[in-house]
Amino acid sequence: MLAKMMTRLANAAPSRRSFMIGSAAAAGGLAVGFRSAEAAGGATGGVTPFNAYMRIAPDSSVTVIAAHMDMGQGIYDGIATLVAEELDADWSQMKAIGGAGNPKLYGNAAWGGAIQGTGGSTGTTSSWERYRIAGAAARQMLVAAAAAEWRVPAAEIRVAKGLISHASGRSAGFGELAAKAAALRAPASVTLKDPKDWVLIGNDKLRRLDSMAKSSGRMDYTIDVKLPGMLTAVPIHPPLFGATLTSFDAAKAKAIKGVVDVVQHPRGLAVVAVDMWSALKGREAVTAVWDDSKAENRSSADLAREYRALALKPGLAVARNEGNAEAAIAGAARTIEATFEFPYIAHAALEPLNAVVRRNADGTIDIWGGHQMPDIYQGTAAAIAGVPPSQVTMHVMKTGGSFGRRAVIDADVIVEAVAVAKAIDFRAPVKLQWTREDDMRAGRYRPAYVHRLKAGVDRDGRIVGWYNHIVGQSIVAGTPFAAGLVKNGVDMTSVEGANNLPYRFAAQKVDLTTTQTGVPVLWWRAVGSTHTAYAVEVFLDEVAALTGKDPYEYRMSLLDPASKHARVLKLAAEKAGWGSALPAGRFRGIALAESFDTEVAQVVEIAMRPDGSFKVERVVCAVHCGVAVNPDNIRAQMEGGIGFGLGAVMKSQTTLDKGRVVETNFDSHEVLRFDEMPVVEVHIMPSTDVPTGVGEPGVPPIGPAVANAVFAATKRRLHVLPFARVENA
Amino acid sequence: MIELRVNGAVHRLDIDPDMPLLWAIRDHIGLTGTKFGCGIAQCGACTVHIDGQPVRSCSLPVSAVAGQAITTIEAAEGPVAKAVQAAWTALDVPQCGYCQSGQVMTTIALLEANRKPSDADIDAALSGNLCRCATYARIRTAVHTAAKALA
Ligand code: FES
Ligand code: FES
Numbered sequence: 040m041l042a043k044m045m046t047r048l049a050n051a052a053p054s055r056r057s058f059m060i061g062s063a064a065a066a067g068g069l070a071v072g073f074r075s076a077e078a079a080g081g082a083t084g085g086v087t088p089f090n091a092y093m094r095i096a097p098d099s100s101v102t103v104i105a106a107h108m109d110m111g112q113g114i115y116d117g118i119a120t121l122v123a124e125e126l127d128a129d130w131s132q133m134k135a136i137g138g139a140g141n142p143k144l145y146g147n148a149a150w151g152g153a154i155q156g157t158g159g160s161t162g163t164t165s166s167w168e169r170y171r172i173a174g175a176a177a178r179q180m181l182v183a184a185a186a187a188e189w190r191v192p193a194a195e196i197r198v199a200k201g202l203i204s205h206a207s208g209r210s211a212g213f214g215e216l217a218a219k220a221a222a223l224r225a226p227a228s229v230t231l232k233d234p235k236d237w238v239l240i241g242n243d244k245l246r247r248l249d250s251m252a253k254s255s256g257r258m259d260y261t262i263d264v265k266l267p268g269m270l271t272a273v274p275i276h277p278p279l280f281g282a283t284l285t286s287f288d289a290a291k292a293k294a295i296k297g298v299v300d301v302v303q304h305p306r307g308l309a310v311v312a313v314d315m316w317s318a319l320k321g322r323e324a325v326t327a328v329w330d331d332s333k334a335e336n337r338s339s340a341d342l343a344r345e346y347r348a349l350a351l352k353p354g355l356a357v358a359r360n361e362g363n364a365e366a367a368i369a370g371a372a373r374t375i376e377a378t379f380e381f382p383y384i385a386h387a388a389l390e391p392l393n394a395v396v397r398r399n400a401d402g403t404i405d406i407w408g409g410h411q412m413p414d415i416y417q418g419t420a421a422a423i424a425g426v427p428p429s430q431v432t433m434h435v436m437k438t439g440g441s442f443g444r445r446a447v448i449d450a451d452v453i454v455e456a457v458a459v460a461k462a463i464d465f466r467a468p469v470k471l472q473w474t475r476e477d478d479m480r481a482g483r484y485r486p487a488y489v490h491r492l493k494a495g496v497d498r499d500g501r502i503v504g505w506y507n508h509i510v511g512q513s514i515v516a517g518t519p520f521a522a523g524l525v526k527n528g529v530d531m532t533s534v535e536g537a538n539n540l541p542y543r544f545a546a547q548k549v550d551l552t553t554t555q556t557g558v559p560v561l562w563w564r565a566v567g568s569t570h571t572a573y574a575v576e577v578f579l580d581e582v583a584a585l586t587g588k589d590p591y592e593y594r595m596s597l598l599d600p601a602s603k604h605a606r607v608l609k610l611a612a613e614k615a616g617w618g619s620a621l622p623a624g625r626f627r628g629i630a631l632a633e634s635f636d637t638e639v640a641q642v643v644e645i646a647m648r649p650d651g652s653f654k655v656e657r658v659v660c661a662v663h664c665g666v667a668v669n670p671d672n673i674r675a676q677m678e679g680g681i682g683f684g685l686g687a688v689m690k691s692q693t694t695l696d697k698g699r700v701v702e703t704n705f706d707s708h709e710v711l712r713f714d715e716m717p718v719v720e721v722h723i724m725p726s727t728d729v730p731t732g733v734g735e736p737g738v739p740p741i742g743p744a745v746a747n748a749v750f751a752a753t754k755r756r757l758h759v760l761p762f763a764r765v766e767n768a
Numbered sequence: 769m770i771e772l773r774v775n776g777a778v779h780r781l782d783i784d785p786d787m788p789l790l791w792a793i794r795d796h797i798g799l800t801g802t803k804f805g806c807g808i809a810q811c812g813a814c815t816v817h818i819d820g821q822p823v824r825s826c827s828l829p830v831s832a833v834a835g836q837a838i839t840t841i842e843a844a845e846g847p848v849a850k851a852v853q854a855a856w857t858a859l860d861v862p863q864c865g866y867c868q869s870g871q872v873m874t875t876i877a878l879l880e881a882n883r884k885p886s887d888a889d890i891d892a893a894l895s896g897n898l899c900r901c902a903t904y905a906r907i908r909t910a911v912h913t914a915a916k917a918l919a
Pocket of ligand 1: 826
């Protein structure tokens with residue numbers, strides 16, 4: 040959904056046709072990418088290594104420059120696979136790095152190309168065509184260089200596993216011919232491989248390029264950036280959202296050994312020190328007075344009460360309306376109603392937020408970080424530093440998770456890092472590092488929501504009317520994304536997964552009431568579907584139970600049997616042995632959700648313990664995501680999405696006590712732990728469709744599938760999240 | 769002056785005795801394979817070995833570990849470390865990878881002490897190591913794989 044909406048942002052984007060293949064010599068090798076008329080300023084010159092999509096070095100290594108940031112979802116490997124496939128490279132010669140801050144070249148093609156960004160599970164879709172074209176173009180140029188060198192027809196030259204060869208016995212690696220290839224004109228067009236000739240796309244044996252580095256402590260993240268003379272800063276944020284600084288006293292802090300300065304920035308204060316520990320000690324010693332008069336001071340319970348009251352009224356906006364749902368429900372043979380409550384949740388990526396800023400002697404600025412939207416941050420940083428954006432270089436680091444947190448629109452951590460560096464006159468590079476408490480206390484969160492659902496069924500158990508009223512904050516209101524994502528007062532990210540259901544209802548209405556609070560919110564892995572899919576899939580199970588139908592059969596009766604939704608649901612049910620007998624104490628639940636054009640169905644098995652608690656033992660997951668580029672990574676993302684979503688529904692929440700965040704570290708903001716992880720079995724639906732994303736879509740079905748299993752076991756419906764809340768006891 | 773023995777080298781550091789070992793290792797010795805995730809012994813990202821035992825370096829002041837043999841992920845060597853890293857890469861355990869230094873260090877300590885851990889042993893050893901990417905199922909398989917390779 041989000042991906043589709045983002046395309047509306049794209050009015051100003053260059054069309055695909057305006058991309059031309061470009062090539063250039065790069066450090067003795069070959070660089071291939073695209074140049075658009077805009078990027079080249081209308082000139083016809085070759086691309087530079089900076090804007091290339093891939094480079095071949097004299098040592099034959101092939102480095103892809105990824106337009107998308109890798110937060111663990113494996114997009115670098117996906118892009119490397121696409122290039123290597125068309126290039127006929129050997130997997131062992133591939134490398135990947137992040138390209139940065141240049142929407143003209145790295146604009147997200149799935150969003151229309153207007154901005155560079157990673158999100159909405161679009162990385163593979165966005166890369167599918169252009170990176171294969173880049174690989175094919177480079178291959179063609181290498182072949183042409185070999186043909187000229189060996190004086191043989193290009194058609195007789197073979198390329199396989201990184202070796203260019205001819206029947207005459209001549210052969211060469213890419214590196215040997217890269218410089219000669221770079222002197223040739225890039226082809227105007229290329230022919231991509233027939234899928235039957237793929238050797239790397241869909242290959243289950245490919246391993247990730249970075250597994251060894253990550254298993255041996257050699258992967259460098261932003262927190263690991265070391266620069267000569269670099270200082271470390273930790274922020275001080277207001278204790279309440281919306282509070283502003285009145286005054287502060289830094290004398291005691293500055294007396295602490297290692298503390299260099301205490302400075303103000305647009306989001307609060309920061310303590311700058313020679314190392315992290317001195318900065319933390321300094322922070323304890325700062326006293327600050329805040330003006331709370333405009334701050335958010337409600338508690339989570341207050342908000343829930345207000346939201347529940349709003350849910351009883353008609354919505355302020357309509358997200359879908361077919362037939363007369365309310366009248367149909369009123370006149371139905373039987374009706375059912377339920378209200379669901381979802382908490383705020385922190386993203387809690389394991390690497391707390393950070394960024395490193397350095398101003399160079401020539402006035403240019405380098406910024407290292409997990410830049411999920413690098414060109415937005417480049418502009419923000421440039422404005423604070425007072426330089427043109429072209430003088431700011433964004434270094435996109437791999438990050439220790441994100442789950443949406445690093446796609447922050449207001450660039451919070453970048454603002455702080457640049458402002459702090461500026462406050463000390465850029466006299467040293469600054470690493471701004473948040474602690475876990477900063478990360479959980481200072482926002483941002485998946486918004487809290489209340490959903491009220493009603494359905495009416497006829498005597499045969501068919502749904503004659505479906506009504507869903509969603510109450511909660513907008514993620515994009517007040518941001519530049521609102522223009523594309525808010526239509527008729529409906530923030531699409533609030534309702535996706537509720538207003539695009541594949542189920543056939545005789546009449547349906549989806550209402551939205553957007554609320555205002557001072558709590559900063561953001562997309563959180565799978566965005567709207569993290570709550571909409573839960574409410575819909577649990578409620579649908581309740582309707583099935585009301586009609587005495589099997590939850591799987593009932594869903595199937597509402598789906599077009601030829602749809603991908605029906606096919607993944609069927610696949611999951613079959614593989615899980617839906618309907619077969621289970622050992623005593625075991626129960627099943629099922630759920631289906633499409634997010635970001637990827638359909639996922641999950642069947643869970645839970646084991647009830649004598650004390651009434653339960654463990655999720657097994658999850659069978661079926662996914663349709665188009666061509667499976669890296670099947671093992673698709674499995675990994677489904678496993679990860681399931682674990683992430685399961686921890687959230689079981690235990691995670693960020694609650695407010697008179698505006699103050701209660702859960703500030705992993706002792707109270709609980710997440711899934713090792714012994715709670717189920718066995719996960721993933722089945723990928725064979726497909727020839729353009730690939731769709733897998734980073735997020737594994738998340739939405741797990742919560743409702745587990746809740747539905749709990750119902751099967753206990754006849755209890757879990758309407759308040761997380762399950763650990765006392766309301767459910 | 770605090771004397772730290774890290775990976776066989778002796779470092780004499782002029783640092784606050786209260787400084788957690790994690791920050792001494794990262795900021796003063798310059799070894800950044802050991803990660804910061806919570807600072808309160810809740811996530812395991814900062815796991816190092818002291819005399820072969822896995823400990824959370826974020827919650828140990830340097831004054832408490834002066835002179836003891838500290839090993840970080842950078843010096844994880846030997847047959848057990850090799851087997852663990854081979855299993856980790858064969859199964860592509862890491863996603864973002866940020867927790868994995870800690871997961872690997874905890875697993876090495878487990879297998880050094882117990883060459884044939886049961887699932888319950890693995891649960892007990894690893895439940896203090898969070899993985900927000902939820903690579904737990906692959907970690908379990910990898911621990912068994914490494915154990916088999918060492919048998
Ligand atoms: S950083 Fe030490 S346990 Fe989390
Ligand atoms: S691999 Fe990302 S936190 Fe474990």
